[in-house]
Amino acid sequence: MTATEDVASALPVAAFTDAMSRLVSGLAVVTTRQAGGQPCGLLVSSICSYSVAPPSVLVVLDHASRCRDPLARCAEFGVHVLGSDEERTARTFASRGADKFAGVGWEWDGAVPRLCAAPIYLRCTAKAVFDHGDHTVLIGEVTRTAVAEAEPLVCYRRQFDWGLRRNGVRHP
Known part of the structure; x- marks a missing residue:
């Protein structure tokens, strides 16, 4: 075991998840078609712009999710950033x-x-998939976008209804 692995394995999960819950994140639903033809989707908070050339996103999927396998094997998927x-x-x-x-x-x-x-x-077109720990990283190249004006739905400290603040005023 390396020194880095030793430190990582000693880190209490609760302390780590509490620390990460204090990072404001947008929420998105990731969708794809299952092998049988039915739709599947899940909510993610771990999503980010990955590249602008080519335009790409990075999405992180929990191994415990029922949609993880269809998304890990899909050719195409959708990312829906929620308002x-x-x-x-x-x-x-x-x-x-x-x-x-x-x-x-x-x-x-x-x-x-x-x-x-x-x-x-x-x-998105799926371009790379790899596992790390208890999650799967999915990288998709964006092939189509649609954008409408809306305030984002954000998560902070495990709450979906956290509001943004502008000029000191909370906006729900």
Whole structure:
């Protein structure tokens, strides 16, 4: 065992997750088509711009998610950055419910399930997938975008309804 591994294995999980919960992050739903043809999707908070040439995003998937395997094997996927009025959608896709798409407005964009209300939609071609620890990293090259004006839904300290502050005023 190296000194780095020794330190990492000694780090209490609760302390690490508490520290990371204090990092404000946007929330997105990542979707794809399963092998049987049905849509699948999950909520992620670990997402970022990865490259501008070519335009790419990096998404992190928990191994315990039921959508992890379809996303790790997909050719295409969608990233839907949620707006501040989409807390219900976030909670639906964070759940382990059987049909997360029931009651949510969506349509097929080719082989990618697209959530109609999301203010930011990125259709991606999967370019790289690798595992690290208990998560999978998925890198996608963006092939289509749709952007509408909206305040983002952000997560802070495990709360989806945290508001942004402008000029000292909290905005829900």
